[in-house]
Amino acid sequence: xxxxxxLKAKHGKVCIINTAGKIVIEPEIEVDTIYYPSNGLxxxxxxxxxxxxxxxxxxxxxxxxxxxxxxxxxxLAFVLRQNGLGGYIDKHDNFVIHPIYESGSTxxxxxxAVSRNGExxxxxxxxxxxxxxxxxxxxxxxxxxxxxxxxxxxxxxxxDATSMPVLILKHGCELAEFKGDSKITKFRVNEKExxxxxxxxxxxxLNYDKVIISPNSKLHPFLRNGLWGxxxxxxxxxxxxxxxxxxxxxxxxxxAVKSYHPLAENNLVDFYINDRDEIIDxxxxxxxxxxxxxxxxNVSRFKNGLALAEKKEEIRDISEKRGKDECTRSCxxxxxxxxxYAEKLHEVEIYFNSMDKKxxxxxxxxxxxxxxxxxDVHDNYVKLLWPLQPHLxxxxxxxxxxxxxxxxxLGKYNYDRID
Numbered sequence: 001x002x003x004x005x006x007l008k009a010k011h012g013k014v015c016i017i018n019t020a021g022k023i024v025i026e027p028e029i030e031v032d033t034i035y036y037p038s039n040g041l042x043x044x045x046x047x048x049x050x051x052x053x054x055x056x057x058x059x060x061x062x063x064x065x066x067x068x069x070x071x072x073x074x075x076l077a078f079v080l081r082q083n084g085l086g087g088y089i090d091k092h093d094n095f096v097i098h099p100i101y102e103s104g105s106t107x108x109x110x111x112x113a114v115s116r117n118g119e120x121x122x123x124x125x126x127x128x129x130x131x132x133x134x135x136x137x138x139x140x141x142x143x144x145x146x147x148x149x150x151x152x153x154x155x156x157x158x159x160d161a162t163s164m165p166v167l168i169l170k171h172g173c174e175l176a177e178f179k180g181d182s183k184i185t186k187f188r189v190n191e192k193e194x195x196x197x198x199x200x201x202x203x204x205x206l207n208y209d210k211v212i213i214s215p216n217s218k219l220h221p222f223l224r225n226g227l228w229g230x231x232x233x234x235x236x237x238x239x240x241x242x243x244x245x246x247x248x249x250x251x252x253x254x255x256a257v258k259s260y261h262p263l264a265e266n267n268l269v270d271f272y273i274n275d276r277d278e279i280i281d282x283x284x285x286x287x288x289x290x291x292x293x294x295x296x297x298n299v300s301r302f303k304n305g306l307a308l309a310e311k312k313e314e315i316r317d318i319s320e321k322r323g324k325d326e327c328t329r330s331c332x333x334x335x336x337x338x339x340x341y342a343e344k345l346h347e348v349e350i351y352f353n354s355m356d357k358k359x360x361x362x363x364x365x366x367x368x369x370x371x372x373x374x375x376d377v378h379d380n381y382v383k384l385l386w387p388l389q390p391h392l393x394x395x396x397x398x399x400x401x402x403x404x405x406x407x408x409x410l411g412k413y414n415y416d417r418i419d
Contacts, residue, residue: 005070006035006043007300007308016042017309019252019302019375020347020385020418021292028057034308038070041077041091052077061093070106074125078104078112088112088127097127105140109161113138113147122147122163131163142178144198148185150175156187158200166200180215183233195235203235216303217249219275228257230275239277244268249275251302252374254285284373287387291345305375345418346386346397347375352411355380367404386415 007014014034016025025042027034031053033045041052041060050068052061061068067080076096080086080103087099088107101114111122111130120138122131137150138159146158146166156175157168169175174188183198192206210223211231219230219238229241230249245258245268253275261269272280292299292309300308355363356379364372364382373385386397394417401413 006033007298007310008033009310010298012297012311012313014044014308014310016306017292017296017299019305019307020345021295022418023309023311024306025053025055026057027053027059029053029059031063035070036303036306036308039073039075041071043068043070050079060091061089069104072107072112074107074110076107076125078106078114096125097123108141108143109145111141111147111161113140120149131159133163139177143181144178144183144185146178146198146200148175148177158196160200167196167202176213179213182213182215184213184220184235186211186213195231197233197235204231212248214248216251216301217253217275219249219255221246221248230255238275239273251305254280284387288373288385346388346394346415347418348372348384348386348397348401348413348415350382350384350401350405350411350413352380352382353409355411363404363410368400380411 009032014027014031015023016034016037018024025037027044029046031044031046033050035043037055041054043050044053044059044063045051046063048066049063050065051059051063052068052071054060065079066082066084067086069078071077071091075090076088078086078101079089079099081099084102085099086101086104087095088097088104090096101116103115105113107125110125113120113122118136120135121129121133122138124130135149136152136154137148139148141147141161145161149157149159149165151157153171155168155171156173158166158175160166169187170189172189176186176188178185178198184195184203186193186195187202189206191209193208193211194202194206195204195211197203208222208224212221214220218233220232221228222231222237222241224241227241228243228246229237230239230246232238243257243259247256249255254272255275256270257273258268258270260267272282272285274280295312296309297312298310352360357377360377360382361374364374364384368384372387374382375385376383388394388396394415397415401415405411405413
């Protein structure tokens with residue numbers, strides 16, 4: 001169970017939210033751990049026992065397993081029983097492949113990698129051995145169509161879905177697995193790293209001290225000579241290594257960076273950039289974070305429009321301590337605050353008559369408010385998160401868009417207030 005894909009509650013209740021901060025999946029039962037949904041079901045846990053909920057929050061597979069993993073596209077998931085052995089169940093909690101393995105990957109391209117007694121093999125969906133070879137280690141297949149393998153002599157390599165090796169590295173090379181839907185991975189030797197593409201080709205030299213493969217972005221942080229930059233899936237250095245520190249790009253093409261500045265505290269200044277290395281007004285980012293932090297004590301990274309979150313504990317009835325009048329005033333303040341935040345956000349969709357993505361970004365920068373947030377963009381279409389100041393109303397969104405779109409000559413729009 002990948003820690004990057006889960007959230008464990010510290011004080012509140014876990015849930016899943018969308019980019020507008022709206023709860024879209026909330027477990028009906030009390031759980032302390034939640035994972036991103038996969039193929040209709042979501043892993044949850046409580047007190048070290050795990051099961052699954054559906055997208056309505058209903059518990060559909062009981063909390064009884066030692067570990068559970070995401071469901072594959074074929075409707076099977078690897079689960080580990082309390083005795084330390086696992087197999088694959090269907091969505092009705094029936095074992096389709098007997099629980100005789102110590103580990104198991106997600107099924108892809110009809111294969112999964114399983115292990116027992118220190119040996120890894122690939123199996124078909126019926127549980128039969130799929131590849132006439134045994135490995136010291138084998139990952140499941142990634143979206144790239146390649147699986148990481150390790151021979152018993154220690155050498156790492158990549159194998160395709162026809163069971164053919166496409167790359168075998170020399171002794172002493174360490175190979176990373178393909179993460180999620182990423183099109184690249186990396187290998188390391190003599191404290192240097194290089195990139196490998198989804199064809200198993202080495203596409204860069206050993207030019208990097210470190211590369212962080214980001215499965216949710218086409219740009220990946222790299223470190224060289226103490227400074228960070230970003231490299232793309234083809235091995236092109238898109239943003240030069242000029243920063244003292246960087247984050248991965250978010251789903252919304254925003255990254256936090258640190259840069260040297262002689263007048264700043266500790267000679268470092270923090271700001272945000274987009275994937276064109278343009279500085280973004282941090283007021284918008286801080287505004288969004290403020291809205292999320294009002295309701296949630298912890299929010300994970302957004303993936304495919306969803307994030308794991310921990311709701312803040314609700315204010316309990318304090319009438320016994322402070323009296324009913326003070327409780328009433330407190331509840332009214334809380335309600336006023338909720339109205340204040342709900343009124344400020346709108347989700348806007350614009351359908352342009354003819355405008356490519358580059359033109360849309362230019363339109364936003366020149367014609368719209370500086371603090372709108374791009375949620376999704378394609379040729380002729382953009383979805384925005386539009387914050388409003390407390391004294392403004394929805395009509396101000398309409399007026400701005402009518403003027404910007406020249407009363408419909410450039411395109412049409414619709415919007416909804418987010419409650």
